[in-house]
Amino acid sequence: METRDQTVFNENIHTKNNTASTPNYNNPAFTDHSFSEAERDALYQTIFSRRDVRGQFTSKPVPEEVLSRILTAAHYAPSVGFMQPWNFILIRKDETKQRVHNLFKKAHDEAADMFEGEKRDTYKNLKLEGIKESPLNICITCDKDRTGPIVIGRTHIKAMDLYSTVCAVQNLWLAARSEGVGVGWVSILDQKKLKQILKLPKRVTPVAYLCLGYVSEFFDKPELQLAGWLPRLPMADVVNFEEFDKTADDPFATSLLETLEQNQRSIEDGQYRK
C-alpha cells in the first residue's frame, strides 16, 4: 500500500491537470539533485584542467591525509557487479622505481623504432614518464578473481573488470588534480616484467603505472597537443547519431552540435585555465 508521503511525492512530481503519467520536470523533486553552479564549476574545472604530468614534478611529499583522500576517491569508483577488482600498490623505494624505469627505457627505445623519419625524432624528444622524479609511484591492478568466477555484468564481456579498474584510475587522477597533485600514466613498459617486479599473482593485471607528486606547473593543454603530435578532435567528429560515424541535421542535432562547438571553443580559449 502507498504511504501518505509517497502519495504526496507522486502528486508533486506529476503536472496538475495533466495525464497522470506526464512528469512535471519543473518540480523541485526532479531538479533538487543537481549541485550548485559553483560546485559544478569546481567539478568541470577539475576535469578540464587535469593533465598527464611527466616533467614538472617537485620532490615535495604528498601528505598522508591528501593521499588518503585521493586513494579513497579511487576506491569509490564504479565497478562491474561491485567487484572492486583493484589494488593500489604504493611504490616509494628508489630501487623499485629504478627497476621500473629500466623497463621504460628499454620499451621506449623499442617504441622509437616503430616510428619513421621526423616522427621518430619527435617521439624521441617527448618526455613520457616521471618515474624517478615523482615522490610516489602507484600501480593500480585488477584482480579478475576478486569475487569468484561469475560476476554480474561480466558474464558476457570479460574485460569489464579491466574497465572498472580504469574508472578507479580516473577517479584518482581527478581527485589528485583537485588537490594540486599531478599524475602521469606510464604504459611504455613490458607488462610481464612489471608483474615480476611487483610480485603480482598470475590472475592480477597491472592496469596503470602512475607517477604522483606536486608539480611546478600544470600545462593548459596536453603535452602531445602542444608538441604538435596530435590535435584535440572536434566534438562533431565523435558525437554520432543512431549509427557509428553517422551525423544528423534535424533541429535537435544541429543545435546540439553548435552548442558543443561553442563549449569546446571556450575550453580551448582557456575558460577553465587555472
Ligand SMILES: Cc1cc2c(cc1C)N(C[C@H](O)[C@H](O)[C@H](O)COP(=O)(O)O)c1[nH]c(=O)[nH]c(=O)c1N2
Ligand atoms: C591508458 C593511457 C596510457 C598512457 C597515457 C594515458 C592513458 C589514458 N598517457 C597520457 C596521455 O598521453 C595523455 O592523457 C594525453 O596525451 C592527453 O593529455 P592530458 O592527459 O589531457 O594531459 C601517457 N603519457 C605518457 O607520457 N606516457 C605513457 O606511457 C602514457 N600512457
